[in-house]
Amino acid sequence: MKKILFWMLMAVVLPMTACQQPEDLIPAVANKGINNLTVYPTWEGYHTADNSGFSSKIDYENRIITIQVPYNIPVESDVVTKLEDYKKVWVLFNLDDNAYLTPNLVTIDLTQTYTVTLLDQKKEQSTWTIKAELTKSSACDIESFTIRDLGLTALIDKNGGTASLIYFNELQNVFADVTLSPHARIVPDPSKTAFWCSPSEPKKFTVIAQDGVTKREWILQQTEPAKHESGMRPGSAKVLWMEKLSKLGVTTLDMTTGIAATDEHLIINTRGEDPIIVDAKSGAVVGTIDLGTVKGATSSYYMTSDHKGHIIINNNVPDDGGVFRVWRMRTITSTPELFIEFPTGDVIGKHLSVWGDVYGDASLQAVYCGWTSTGTTSNFTWTVKDGVATQAPHWCQISGMKKGWTNGDAIRIGTETTSDYFACGYSANELGWVDGSTNAVKSSIFGLLTGNEGMLAVDAVEFNGINYVMTSMETFFTWGCAGGAWVMEAKYPQTFVGDFQMDASLDPDCVVWALDRGEGGYGLYGGRMNDGTNGNAIQDVKLHVTSDGYFMYAYFMFCNGYVGCIQFDCIAE
Secondary structure (H helix, E strand, C coil): CHHHHHHHHHHHHHHHHHCCCCCCCCCCCCCCCEEEEEEEECCCCCCCCCCCCECEEEECCCCEEEEEEECECCCCCCCECCHHHCCCEEEEEEECCCCEEECCCCEECCCCCEEEEEECCCCCEEEEEEEEEEECCCCCCEEEEEEHHHCEECEEECCCCEEEECCCCCEEEECCEEEECCCCEEECCCCCCCEEECCCCCEEEEEECCCCCCEEEEEEEECCCCECCCCCCCCCCEEEEEEECHHHCCCCCCCEEEEEECCCEEEEEECCCCCEEEECCCCCEEEECCCHHHCCCCCCCEEEECCCCCEEEECCECCCCCEEEEEEECCCCCCCEEEEEEECCCCECCCCEEEECCCCCEEEEEECCCCCCCCCCEEEEEEEECCEECCCCEEEECECCCCCEEEEEEEECCCCCCCCEEEEEEECCEEEEECCCCCEEEEEEEECCCCCEEEEEEEEEEECCEEEEEEEEEECCCCCCCCEEEEEECCCHHHCCEEECCCHHHCCCCEEEECCCCHHHCCCCCHHHCCCCCCCCCEEEEEEECCCCCEEEEEEEECCCEEEEEEEECECC
């Protein structure tokens, strides 16, 4: 009887449940429905300046979608865009979930106006208008701000709307070169109207966007920014300029030997010629140096500078007799002052490197540039105390270098004869970190490349607590790698190891910057690739830290080729 009752109840319940309809879930509140609309031109190879499509402005109250076509394409050009050029563009809608548009547009003509129907999440319909219009840019940023006469470049903070100069004196009646957002303008224009500024009184500028409506106030301030914890700021390397020596006025091939640097200038020395002065930030020629009676093919053979930007000139012996001479200059307008006289029968003078201040404390380092049967690696150090130099050098011979050299360079990282030093030379093309007390090589980096180059220049500085070393390689021949340059961090001998490679990605880990050597790694900036084979592989490098301590500049020079400038900074992000 119980079983019969159970089946009777089931017979009643089952039909009742089978007749119930599922509930259609509709949200109480719908979202916007249409979140964005982007269009993309359809022809092959086309792209906008930022490699994206055209976005839209949505008027939700009036249900109008306006496709914003840049007034200029590319944005930095003066060419006004024509909507007629966009009669077929792809349409990409961003809709909320469960929202639909009809008709389902795939392509549209931007010269036309379209009407679509939106079915939103609540299943409610609304009518929308789609159109396109040319839109002038609303960008009103300062991209760069440079006072060239003072060699000052501001640090731009777009979020804060500030341009900061590391300069602590009053700026009086100065002009500036300014780069703005495309088609924006600045009031007052500092390139046309002189202005004043001081650490206590910042200068205000207004940048007005292309649309003539959007504007932003910018403040030019003089400040002392925080520094990176140590050494350069990663990723700060920036190539400022590169130029052929011949374009800068060098007319005598194979005679350019050395470069010197100050905060404002780079000086290019050509034997027997007045050295050429170029702007350190732009590479523009600004004049020459009058060396007076020092000028000569063998007397003003080489030029460099110390860490304070004082200029040092030396002759080459025995080509210029049996006395090695060094002159110094406080500024580019000073008269050369005889500083060192050393009677010698040795072959020295092709390079001279300086650590410190020749009007304070310094060391000057030169290498013996002659080949012997034993492969000598001799070098000479003159020390300077309170501006007075020893006339007879400290002589030593390196142990542990693979071969001797016919040409090379060396620099101590200190002002004492026991300070460690870096030495390089042909033909092993070895850059050795040498113990200053024992003259034994601690570690080395080799420039193997093709085997047809010479590593003949080295320089070093301390920048924000870290020592940096720069070297270069250039070919003697009509083959080989024509021009390579590297900046390396020299913290520990254990990390200062490895080989320079044709593939720059395989360079040692201590390398923080390397000159682009082009496809295949054979070089772009040496003599062979430009104005003529550099038969003596003449080259030079220079590292210079500005007096404010915030910037380091790396310069390279290849005879018959290029000279260039790379900027680094240690400004905290």
